[in-house]
Amino acid sequence: MNLDADLEAQIDSWRGYVQRRQAIATADVEELEDHLREQIEDLLATGLDHDEAFLVAIKRLGNLDAVSREFAREHSDRLWKQLVLLPDAAGDSRAPAWRELAVVVGFALGAGLAVKAGLTWSDGGTGLVRNLGLLVFPFLAAYFGWKRRLTVPVAATLVVSFAALAVLLNVYPFAAGGSTELLAALHAPVLLWMLVGIAYVGGRWRSDARRMDFVRFTGELAIYYTLLALGGAVLIGLTVAVLSAVRVDPGPVLTGWILPLTIPGALVVAAWLVEAKQNVVENIAPVLTRVFTPLTIIMLLAVLAVLATAGGLDTVDRYLLILMNAILVLVLSLLLYSISARDSLARPGVFDVLQLVLVIVALAVDAVMLTAMLTRITEFGFSPNKIAALGLNLLLLVHLVRAAWLAIGFLRGRHPFAALEHWQTRYLPIYGLWALVVVAVFPLVFGFA
Amino acid sequence: MRIEKDLVAAAATPLVLGILMDGDLYGYAILKRVSDLSGGSMQWTDGMLYPLLHRLERLGYVTSLWGTSDAGRRRKHYAITDLGREQLAERQEQWTVVADALRQVWQDRPRPTAVTEGWA
Numbered sequence: 001m002n003l004d005a006d007l008e009a010q011i012d013s014w015r016g017y018v019q020r021r022q023a024i025a026t027a028d029v030e031e032l033e034d035h036l037r038e039q040i041e042d043l044l045a046t047g048l049d050h051d052e053a054f055l056v057a058i059k060r061l062g063n064l065d066a067v068s069r070e071f072a073r074e075h076s077d078r079l080w081k082q083l084v085l086l087p088d089a090a091g092d093s094r095a096p097a098w099r100e101l102a103v104v105v106g107f108a109l110g111a112g113l114a115v116k117a118g119l120t121w122s123d124g125g126t127g128l129v130r131n132l133g134l135l136v137f138p139f140l141a142a143y144f145g146w147k148r149r150l151t152v153p154v155a156a157t158l159v160v161s162f163a164a165l166a167v168l169l170n171v172y173p174f175a176a177g178g179s180t181e182l183l184a185a186l187h188a189p190v191l192l193w194m195l196v197g198i199a200y201v202g203g204r205w206r207s208d209a210r211r212m213d214f215v216r217f218t219g220e221l222a223i224y225y226t227l228l229a230l231g232g233a234v235l236i237g238l239t240v241a242v243l244s245a246v247r248v249d250p251g252p253v254l255t256g257w258i259l260p261l262t263i264p265g266a267l268v269v270a271a272w273l274v275e276a277k278q279n280v281v282e283n284i285a286p287v288l289t290r291v292f293t294p295l296t297i298i299m300l301l302a303v304l305a306v307l308a309t310a311g312g313l314d315t316v317d318r319y320l321l322i323l324m325n326a327i328l329v330l331v332l333s334l335l336l337y338s339i340s341a342r343d344s345l346a347r348p349g350v351f352d353v354l355q356l357v358l359v360i361v362a363l364a365v366d367a368v369m370l371t372a373m374l375t376r377i378t379e380f381g382f383s384p385n386k387i388a389a390l391g392l393n394l395l396l397l398v399h400l401v402r403a404a405w406l407a408i409g410f411l412r413g414r415h416p417f418a419a420l421e422h423w424q425t426r427y428l429p430i431y432g433l434w435a436l437v438v439v440a441v442f443p444l445v446f447g448f449a
Numbered sequence: 450m451r452i453e454k455d456l457v458a459a460a461a462t463p464l465v466l467g468i469l470m471d472g473d474l475y476g477y478a479i480l481k482r483v484s485d486l487s488g489g490s491m492q493w494t495d496g497m498l499y500p501l502l503h504r505l506e507r508l509g510y511v512t513s514l515w516g517t518s519d520a521g522r523r524r525k526h527y528a529i530t531d532l533g534r535e536q537l538a539e540r541q542e543q544w545t546v547v548a549d550a551l552r553q554v555w556q557d558r559p560r561p562t563a564v565t566e567g568w569a
Binding site for chain 2: 039060
């Protein structure tokens, strides 16, 4: 029996309503809908009109909250969204999913083998450290290039950029153990990461939203990579324990093959997981940022207090300065990550105030650092290390000051959260440019010392 | 007469399993059968049948199979399994014991007259 269009529309909206229940799966909705239609047909046969039949059938089906609760009790697993890496829906979607897995494993293996080759051929010098990023990141970029179907010009630009960086890092006659070499090795990954980012956003690097996606991706990747590393460490630890118990030395295989292959490979696998799960789990980022923002504020305050009581700033050790730089970069990452995780339409809340506090405390730390650095520079003169650190700190200062300004404006309702977001995403490439300057210009200026 | 909710819930599993002993059925047909058997006095929130069927399936008492209805809709049919039959036999024994006990108690003293009947 065909029901009339009005009734169909009512059933449609009912279906839409039920489908939003997480505990009720699509197949269950279908089952319930079959029931509902059967019921309606029987009621129509007894002489009710369409509206009446629909209402009675709905009523008999029961309170949706209660039914949904009952489903949830039986299928509590459904409240945890399921990550489907290889969708097993019939037919067309299966082939590409397997192909993607093959591509991921291929690139992961490629990254691992590249590092292994680098280890085998390196002379034990610093050449490998300089090139390590170059051995891994191109594979990650290649995965995204494949995934996003990059256009030929974008792909060509990426290949040329990677090649140019490789040439630069290996043609420059760095002095052995010199600081420009160390600086280049430290800043090259930033450049490489920018290139990966261009591949990630599918060449649309001008888009603020895509850039924010990449920030989000970076944070999630760090989390997933850490999880993979922890799991891998447990597995390896257990294996080593078993092998040692039966007096087999796992050392050569472990350091010769397993670690060089898995540590870079896991990066590609983690990227794939982040890609696969981006629609499934959106909850970890806000949770982590909410936990770590207050903790980081406390840490920064403690550091400030220690620095203030530790005596004159000119005595501050240079390793301490490097450490503090690392802390500031970490704070910035946390800030970026929490901004990327925030719903940009939500109203200002307590957490936004906390974030502003974090920015202000970070600014205070940055100011102390800058003072200490300037003191050292006036006392001992310039060096590549000091200029690099000074430059980074100035960049951070500008970034944080403007972020604080915009955050205050947002809290006072003077501009939308999007203004704060745009400031972050527009400022990011400047770090890449600075890294390029450190890698490409510093060695020339300072004579490769 | 309407049967109390808890009693309906307690009887649900043996009732569904028993109905399935006559052959495969889908949800709506099971409910119609329940209603016929009890003369309409065992009222059930229809939606609650499905979580129950899913639980029975998880426990291995029934299996399900997607088929097609006469109107061409996808429809899920349920069939009892061997484990379900064993379970049903066990429940039957339990219910027999309960019913026996109740009968003995009620034979000793006469059935109390319901208040409504007193007014009638």
